[in-house]
Amino acid sequence: MEHSGSTMTKHSVKSQPWEVDDKARLCRFLCYGSEGDIYTAREEVHVSMESAEALLALLGDGRGAEVVEDIRRYSQDGRVVSMDPSLFALAVCSQHSDIKTRQAAFKALKEVCQDPGSMFDFIQYKKDLKVDMKSGIWGRALRKAISDWYNGQNAINLAVSVAKCKQRNGWSHQDLLKLSHAKPANDAIALVCKYIMKGWKEVQAEYADKENSEEVLKVLSYMEVIEKVKHSCDETEIINLIEEHSLETEQLRTDHLKSKHVWKALLKDMPLQSLMKRLGKMTSKNILEPGSSDTHAVCDRIQNDTALKKAKIHPFSILVALENYKKGQGFQGKTKWEPDSNIVQAMDSAFYKSLMYLEPLDKNFVLAVDISASLSSIVPGTSVSTAVAAAAITMVFTSTETNTQVLAYSGGSLVPCSVVAGMTLEEVTAELVKSPSESTDCTLPMAWATENGKAVDVFVFLTNNPIWAFSTSPVEALKKHRHKTGTFSKFVMCGLTSIGHTIADTPDRGVLSICGFDLGAITLIRNIAQGLI
Known part of the structure; x- marks a missing residue:
């Protein structure tokens, strides 16, 4: 039971737990991008200095380290609706006048930015803040933080993320490596950096006759697959590569996704949440046909206990996907399909099972x-x-x-x-x-x-x-x-x-x-x- 004295904040020992202080406003901002008490579902989050008064007030009070810890904790623990406010707040902290706040922000970077997209967004926020905060961007601290981010990755995971997210917000991996002067920490990371900066042909030429470690060979093998996919127009080859290496849609070319058979190959290892969202489209394109082995396999996956528990899909998300599928058409009405009763039954089963997790x-x-x-x-x-x-x-x-x-x-x-x-x-x-x-x-x-x-x-x-x-x-x-x-x-x-x-x-x-x-x-x-x- 939570009693009135249990939520007193450090900011003011005399404050009452229901009073909205700067710390409470910061937490609201990190969660949904507003310091107010209204959250609007599905609304695009827009953050700015004007919407982050509590953040600036806490930094002004010398509580920068505490702010950075909240940013790290909230973003890592799945407490935020959108990552944008956390990335913006971290960018503000990284350009603050207090050196300890800046150091804490750069130290937290690799934990807050867990994928390239978040990193690109963070850099763009820093660029946008340059005028407001009258400070530069590419100082020694940021160069080191970016270098540490790349060096802190598992090499094969980094190669996969590079293939899935090459650029965003006007920034690319090549930009970040150039501007940070990153020095790879090991041979496998060096290989990924070489691939980003020079491309596959130079990588092939340099590593062909080398005695490579097992980790380097694994990354080379993955890169070879990605390059084959990038240049292949052979449907059979693409399907074989998908099945052998569990490739996802982000690693394929757009024209590959016009093939019904390519989609069938993707079905086996497609992330469960992505699969549920695409059921209507795949039914409309006859990728999932009534009574087919593919449809039967999809139905089994959707309601599989192990798969549901691992995917951690919330029951409400499953319900939304189910009701959208049952409707028989997309929101703009262009894509239409006849809902398959077996898929509906599988989704319904998944909804009830997910309640247990x-x-x-x-x-x-x-x-x-x-x-x-x-x-x-x-x-x-x-x-x-x-x-x-x-x-x-x-x-x-x-x-x-x-x-x-x-x-x-x-x-x-x-x-x-x-x-x-x-x-x-x-x-x-x-x-x-x-x-x-x-x-x-x-x-x-x-x-x-x-x-x-x-x-x-x-x-x-x-x-x-x-x-x-x-x-x-x-x-x-x-x-x-x-x-x-x-x-x-x-x-x-x-x-x-x-x-x-x-x-x-x-x-x-x-x-x-x-x-x-x-x-x-x-x-x-x-x-x-x-x-x-």
């Missing part, structure tokens, strides 16, 4: 679902109805958290709602929408918990649109519950279709508004439950 938070939750007539729209960016989305979210918590109470609210009263672990998605949806009415009062679940002396860590409200009739404000109801139970309860309002709404203009760290819904919303609910934002 979620990590519990061991918190007391109340899920309050608005079952008014308005719970009948579609969650933006998906083919999922708000009723089904609410049911799926409810199932995520009832399957994972043993201390979860589901309440339905409608009109001026709470409606009995029997949702327990083990129910099907259809059963939960039917339970949630059985008693619709015209208006709702979202303070009812909090009043119920307060009156019954039930200490709740997190109230999660699910509604189609946050327009209510209530006698007292939700924030006041939340404060009353906190006061009576001695718990720093949090309050998350999910307007499943709304854009730009807010609960109240209140400086309360325990209040979060979510517009729309996506996997990022799940991340933020977990974060607020753990006191991370």
Whole structure:
């Protein structure tokens, strides 16, 4: 149980846990790119100095090392919706006037930037900041950090990542190696750097007669495969290379992906999440035909326990992919297909199985679902109805958290709602929408918990649109519950279709508004439950 005294921040010993200080604002910024209490699902993140006031304030207070540690921790632990805010914040720290802050930022670079794309984005942020911060970019510290990044990689993994992500944001590996004057730490890294700078022909000429180590030979073999793929127009050769070396779409040319047989070869080792997203396209192009061995194999993979556990795909992501597939056409309507019942059944099975692999938070939750007539729209960016989305979210918590109470609210009263672990998605949806009415009062679940002396860590409200009739404000109801139970309860309002709404203009760290819904919303609910934002 999280009591009011347990979340006091270092910034101000006298502050109350619900007060939004600079540290809380920084954590919000790192998670979703805004210091405010509103998260809009599927919205592109734009970061700038104007949106990072808390970051600058903490740096000004001499807390740079603490800021860098938060950047490292949040990005590594999967607490962020987008990496952009973390990369921007790290770039700011790397150009700050305090030398210890700069040193900490460059030291954290290899942990925060775990792939080339992140590295390229980081460098671009530094370039954008050059004017604002009146400082150069390519100093000795950055050159060393970039060099350390390349030298800190496993050689074969580096070769693979170079082949998959050659450039981004106007930057390439060749640019970074040139500007950093990187000196390879070993022969295998030297080989990859040579390949980046000089190309395959020079690599062949230099390494053909050398006595090479096993690691160098492995990298050479991979490069040879990539070069064959790059120049081959032979469909059979491409298919053989895919099957022998488990190649993915990023390692092929665009024209290779016009072949139905190439796609069939890619199916075997295609990452599970990518496979689920492409089911419609592959069905429309007859790559997956009803009753075929390929379709049967895909269905087996989708619902395989080991594969699901390894892929760590969230049930809500599977649901979105399933509902999009069942719709039978892409969002722009150009691609159409006839959904295969076996694929639908496999995806449905995967949804239920994935519920078992979620990590519990061991918190007391109340899920309050608005079952008014308005719970009948579609969650933006998906083919999922708000009723089904609410049911799926409810199932995520009832399957994972043993201390979860589901309440339905409608009109001026709470409606009995029997949702327990083990129910099907259809059963939960039917339970949630059985008693619709015209208006709702979202303070009812909090009043119920307060009156019954039930200490709740997190109230999660699910509604189609946050327009209510209530006698007292939700924030006041939340404060009353906190006061009576001695718990720093949090309050998350999910307007499943709304854009730009807010609960109240209140400086309360325990209040979060979510517009729309996506996997990022799940991340933020977990974060607020753990006191991370």
